[in-house]
Amino acid sequence: DQQVKQNSPSLSVQEGRISILNCDYTNSMFDYFLWYKKYPAEGPTFLISISSIKDKNEDGRFTVFLNKSAKHLSLHIVPSQPGDSAVYFCAASNRGSTLGRLYFGRGTQLTVWP
Amino acid sequence: DAGVTQSPTHLIKTRGQHVTLRCSPISGHKSVSWYQQVLGQGPQFIFQYYEKEERGRGNFPDRFSARQFPNYSSELNVNALLLGDSALYLCASSFSTSGGTDTQYFGPGTRLTVL
Numbered sequence: 001d002q003q004v005k006q007n008s009p010s011l012s013v014q015e016g017r018i019s020i021l022n023c024d025y026t027n028s029m030f031d032y033f034l035w036y037k038k039y040p041a042e043g044p045t046f047l048i049s050i051s052s053i054k055d056k057n058e059d060g061r062f063t064v065f066l067n068k069s070a071k072h073l074s075l076h077i078v079p080s081q082p083g084d085s086a087v088y089f090c091a092a093s094n095r096g097s098t099l100g101r102l103y104f105g106r107g108t109q110l111t112v113w114p
Numbered sequence: 115d116a117g118v119t120q121s122p123t124h125l126i127k128t129r130g131q132h133v134t135l136r137c138s139p140i141s142g143h144k145s146v147s148w149y150q151q152v153l154g155q156g157p158q159f160i161f162q163y164y165e166k167e168e169r170g171r172g173n174f175p176d177r178f179s180a181r182q183f184p185n186y187s188s189e190l191n192v193n194a195l196l197l198g199d200s201a202l203y204l205c206a207s208s209f210s211t212s213g214g215t216d217t218q219y220f221g222p223g224t225r226l227t228v229l
């Protein structure tokens with residue numbers, strides 16, 4: 001069962017513009033959400049996270065928005081740069097569980113072109 | 115500071131063989147998790163260990179086993195390899211399994227090919 005869904009397998013954006021990556025989840029017990037970036041032949045790199053007590057978290061060019069009622073989160077990258085081209089994974093967990101298991105979406109391939 | 119390290123980087127095995135993958139967590143991290151990523155999918159949870167005890171297991175057969183050592187490094191073992199076990203195996207470390215800092219930091223992975 002896919003509890004975290006990224007419905008867009010790919011996204012193409014021009015350099016300097018905003019990239020918006022979307023993620024939906026079904027499990028209402030999830031209360032911690034993370035975005036990872038992955039380059040080919042490398043492991044996922046942690047990008048930014050958000051707790052369910054917040055609706056926005058910002059770190060430089062990256063902002064994550066959380067809409068708990070819609071069970072939806074999004075990652076905004078402004079401005080987009082060619083080096084941002086990678087696969088972006090959304091992940092979720094239940095911090096109340098003694099098991100720190102992450103549930104991942106299938107990923108979105110972001111391509112930023114000059 | 116060194117990140118999560120994994121060995122080997124690549125591995126080729128034949129069906130029926132056994133494989134051992136190794137992981138060293140970030141210094142100070144006591145929890146290690148293992149994930150399997152097949153092409154076109156997100157990482158799937160296999161195991162989590164904390165303080166040398168198994169905390170949880172994903173939906174994987176008993177051919178998969180793991181352990182954590184006193185220095186918090188970990189091994190993932192897979193017996194009787196199948197073609198479908200071909201994947202990128204990722205190790206992640208975190209300070210704890212719940213509360214506090216829960217962010218998991220991933221190693222570069224071991225690419226396993228089963229022929």
